[in-house]
Amino acid sequence: MTIALIVRRSLRQHALSTTITALSIALAGGLLMSVWVVKEQAQRTFTQVNTGFDAVLGARGSKLQLVLNAIFHLEASPGNLPASDYEYIRRHPAVKLAIPIAVGDNLRGYRIVGTIPEFFTEVEYAPGRHFSLSAGRVFDPSAKEAVIGSFAARRLGLAVGDTFHPFHGLVYDVRNQHAETYRVTGVMAPSNTPADKVVWIPIHGLQTMSGHDPRAATDVSAVLVQLRSPSAGFMLDIMYNKQGNRLTFAYPIGAIMAELFQKISWFDKILTMVAYLVAVVSAAGVLVAIYNSMASRRRDIAILRALGAGRLFLFGAIVLEATAIGAIGMAVAFVAYAGIVSAVAVVIQAQTGVLLETFAYSPVMLWAPLGMIALCAACGLLPAWKAYRTDVAENLSPIS
Amino acid sequence: MSPGPALLQLSGLRKSFPAPDGGRKLIIDVPDFSLAMGEHIVLRGESGSGKTTFLNLISGILAPDSGSIRIGGVDMAALGEHRRDLLRGSSIGYIFQTFNLLQGYSCLENVMLGMTFGTRGDKAQALALLGRVGLSHRLNHYPRQLSSGQQQRVAVARALAKRPKLVLADEPTGNLDHKNAREALELVRETCLETGAALLLVSHDPEVLGTFHNVRDFAGLNVALKEASS
Secondary structure (H helix, E strand, C coil): CHHHHHHHHHHHHCHHHHHHHHHHHHHHHHHHHHHHHHHHHHHHHHHHCCCCCCEEEEECCCHHHHHHHHCCCCCCCCCCECHHHHHHHHHCCCEEEEEEEEEEEEECCEEEEEECCHHHHCCEEECCEECCEEEECCCCCCCCEEEECHHHHHHHCCCCCCEECCEECCCCCHHHECCCCEEEEEEECCCCCHHHHCEEEEHHHHHCCCCCCHHHCCCECEEEEEECCHHHHHHHHHHHHHHCCCEEEECCHHHHHHHHHHHCHHHHHHHHHHHHHHHHHHHHHHHHHHHHCHHHHHHHHHHHHHCCCCHHHHHHHHHHHHHHHHHHHHHHHHHHHHHHHHHHHHHHHHHHCCCCCCCCCCCHHHHHHHHHHHHHHHHCHHHHHHHHCCCHHHHCCCCC | CCCCCEEEEEEEEEEEEECCCCCEEEEEEEEEEEEECCCEEEEECCCCCCHHHHHHHHHCCCCCCEEEEEECCEEHHHCCHHHHHHHHHHHEEEECCCCCCCCCCCHHHHHHHHHHCCCCCCHHHHHHHHHHCCCHHHCCCCHHHCCHHHHHHHHHHHHHHCCCCEEEEECCCCCCCHHHHHHHHHHHHHHHHHHCCEEEEEECCHHHHCCCCCEEEHHHHCHHHHHHHC
16 A cells, blocks of 8 residues: 555656657557557458458459459559450359459549449348448439449438439549439448448449440440359369460459568558557656656655665555656557557548448557557666665755 | 663664765764663764664664664664564664654554554554544545644554564654644653653753763763764
């Protein structure tokens, strides 16, 4: 109890430096946890999100580009494939479901993707979960109608009954407006998948949009494929990628995304190192704050010693004080963490449509606070040693 | 009152400090001194005569160059710093001239801390002593909120709260006016009588010296002073 009282009083006596140091610990700890969780969550989510598909068939090119374009709606399309290729894979006995998509237009920066109504009715984007509409109905494949992803609808301010003109290309340019007018017939319920940030229209509409090459009026950008079994994927992989030289069969999607994270792992490492460095610097702040206040503490230390407090007791009190600053800082760090990851999650959702589970438990929430508190305790050792060495008689003045 | 068995027994106590010329200056050289249980002794000495150093040696705050300091049979001089801290915490109450109260702690906390490192005392004891020194209404006040006289009373309560066997008082009235000085002195003496503690008080104040029967000259005790003046 006595040591707790001494630590509490000391923290109060040095309230300003305690607050500033604890805040720097909080920011550093929050940053460290955020970097770790975002990295972990992004990797886990992006390697698991496949919107219910096992593979993507597209023009010859990079598998990663194909997946990013067809599943995450991020990259440019590597090219088109003829309708016959879609028909072939659709009828292949190893394929359970094949959904064609066509890309090439946008609505004020949000991608317009042409597809078939089965995308909304047949696809199980996660176990037991089908896409659903929060309002309206699925478009008529032969009409100029659209279904808007929940995120895109919110950002574009579109609701059932509204109309819009598509813009040519994947990048919004006000001069590239198409003449066609589309009417919104449905708004998707949030699925936390990339589908949320897409404006979906009938594939025929996109293929025949004014200004598009009429020779490619039946081409598709990619085919999203559900397989009947995993072995079918390897068989089709050999067929398209090894034996054929015209198309690319991206399978399995999770492994391809994992490859992406592997490629950019150096960036993760740098980010993590920076976070560690910030944590170490802020913990060193505890050392500096307590060490600098030792001059004003010497008299109190001498008095406590004169009252019978042992040197080890006071050594322990200083280490405990450093530990307490670390603990206070790390308690506040969770607030900083909540703020940082919420902001990052909004940015990631805006870019990809994927919502990270930022508040799900991660081991970093245990080891980062414990590590930071231990680091702060270690930083208290030097000032504690100084307290240990304080000369009692010299600091109990005056003498007679 | 006849003196009881010796509580404090000093023998061949010497302490020197580094001198500006690079050598060492002998400040304390007390061949022999004893204080019986319950006995009150006042040492008279001028400022700078080494009285505080003498008390610091007895309390174990300083370690002597040589000699022994037996308190209740335990030689303080032979103990390591940690054991000296423990012995001081359990057996000695120290009243400082400048009070040495902890500024960030309330009156009650200051007194409680004085007891914490000893072996006796509890909150009730601290409250009783603060009541005894007339500060029941100032329990949660901080030293800066008290007058000098009140601060010294807290210091006295702190030194006595753990019921030490030995009370050391270093110019306890040095920073007080006449009225407060008289009251503080009475308080120290009375509470020592009540608890049976031995009292070793050092002062150069004639008014203080006049209120005690057993007054000794520190210069007569400390051979180093005689040699320095000769």
